[in-house]
Amino acid sequence: MSRDGGGLRVRVKTARKRSAQSTRWLDRQLNDPYVKRAKADGYRSRAAYKLIELDERFAFLKGKRRVVDLGIAPGGWAQVVRRLVPKAAVVGIDLLPVDGIEGVTILQLDFMADVAPERLTAALDGPPDLVLSDMAANTVGHPQTDALRTMGLVEAALEFAIDVLAPGGAFVGKVFAGGADTALVAELKRNFTTVKHAKPPASRKASSEWYVVAQGFKGRGAERA
Numbered sequence: 001m002s003r004d005g006g007g008l009r010v011r012v013k014t015a016r017k018r019s020a021q022s023t024r025w026l027d028r029q030l031n032d033p034y035v036k037r038a039k040a041d042g043y044r045s046r047a048a049y050k051l052i053e054l055d056e057r058f059a060f061l062k063g064k065r066r067v068v069d070l071g072i073a074p075g076g077w078a079q080v081v082r083r084l085v086p087k088a089a090v091v092g093i094d095l096l097p098v099d100g101i102e103g104v105t106i107l108q109l110d111f112m113a114d115v116a117p118e119r120l121t122a123a124l125d126g127p128p129d130l131v132l133s134d135m136a137a138n139t140v141g142h143p144q145t146d147a148l149r150t151m152g153l154v155e156a157a158l159e160f161a162i163d164v165l166a167p168g169g170a171f172v173g174k175v176f177a178g179g180a181d182t183a184l185v186a187e188l189k190r191n192f193t194t195v196k197h198a199k200p201p202a203s204r205k206a207s208s209e210w211y212v213v214a215q216g217f218k219g220r221g222a223e224r225a
Contacts, residue, residue, distance in 0.1 A: 034202050038076070046202060047134060048076035050211070051172075053200035055084065058213045060170040064088050066128040068120055068164070069104075070111055070157050071135030073097075078104045081132075091123040111135065111153075117160055127166040133157035133173040136209070150176055154212075155184060162191050162220065169217040176208045188214045 034046035041048075055061045061084050069078050072092030078101050081090050091105040092098070093116060098106050105123045109116055121127070135157060137149035154173045161171040171192065175184075188195040193216030203209055 043076050043079055044074040045076035048080050049202035050134075050200045051077045051080045051132070052084075053202055054172065054198060054211055054213060055080075057198060057200075058196065058215065060130060060172060060213060060215055061085050064130045064170075066124045066126055066166075067130045067132065068092070068124075068128045068160075070131065070133040070160075071153075072104075072106060075099065075101050075104075075106075077132055077134055089124055091120055093120060111160075112156060117163065120160075121164055127164055127169075129166045129169040131157065131161040131165060131169070131171050133171075136174055150174070151181065151184070158184065158187060161217075162187075165217045167217055167219045170213070170215045171217070172211060172213050175210050175212050184212075188212065191218055192216050193218065 032046060034049050038044070038046045038048060043049075061081065064081075064085050065088055067081050067085075067088050067090045069081070069090060069092035071094055072078055073094040073096040075092070075098050078090055078092050081088060082101065082103050086103070089105075090101075090103060091107070093107040093109055093111050095108070095110050097108055100106065107116075107119055107123070109119065133154065135150070135153045137153055154175055157173050158171060161169075165171070171188075175197075185195065192214035194214070196213045197210050198213060199210045
């Protein structure tokens with residue numbers, strides 16, 4: 001690696017055992033201002049700033065007491081919750097192992113497993129008032145397929161949120177291709193008073209990810225109204 005003449009950008013040299021794709025990824029990581037900020041601020045990933053920026057716009061963290069973090073690895077979102085609402089109880093779930101975070105209960109488990117919803121709710125002393133989902137399916141390289149697989153996770157996350165949220169609660173979930181599909185938006189609007197889409201500045205411009213922010217949960221009878 002070498003630095004350019006201005007001393008600001010790290011230039012990654014191609015290594016014999018490193019593919020061109022890996023070199024581009026490393027170059028992007030080393031020169032990403034959010035990666036640098038995450039290291040300086042003690043966050044585990046640049047994704048922490050996506051949640052911070054979404055909350056600055058929609059203020060869904062204020063006053064929350066019980067939070068569920070779906071797809072918690074590596075833990076950046078849970079760190080943000082702990083810093084911004086330190087009295088909130090937080091439980092997270094992920095297939096991947098996650099190093100412990102003070103004040104956070106972490107389950108290493110597939111969210112799609114039958115026992116997952118019960119395990120998550122049992123870890124809190126009452127219904128959550130915020131469900132966060134930064135889950136995304138493992139990509140296969142086909143954009144439409146990848147988007148559909150991730151949308152399936154979003155739909156499952158929303159179904160879980162509708163089942164467990166306290167009235168007035170909120171749901172924040174990752175979607176792709178400019179937002180949620182028509183059926184999902186309709187379901188959100190049936191169950192929440194406000195539904196917004198946003199792409200936080202921390203999301204890379206080349207990324208197709210967006211986030212849906214649904215606030216004001218109407219209660220579990222809303223879907224039948």
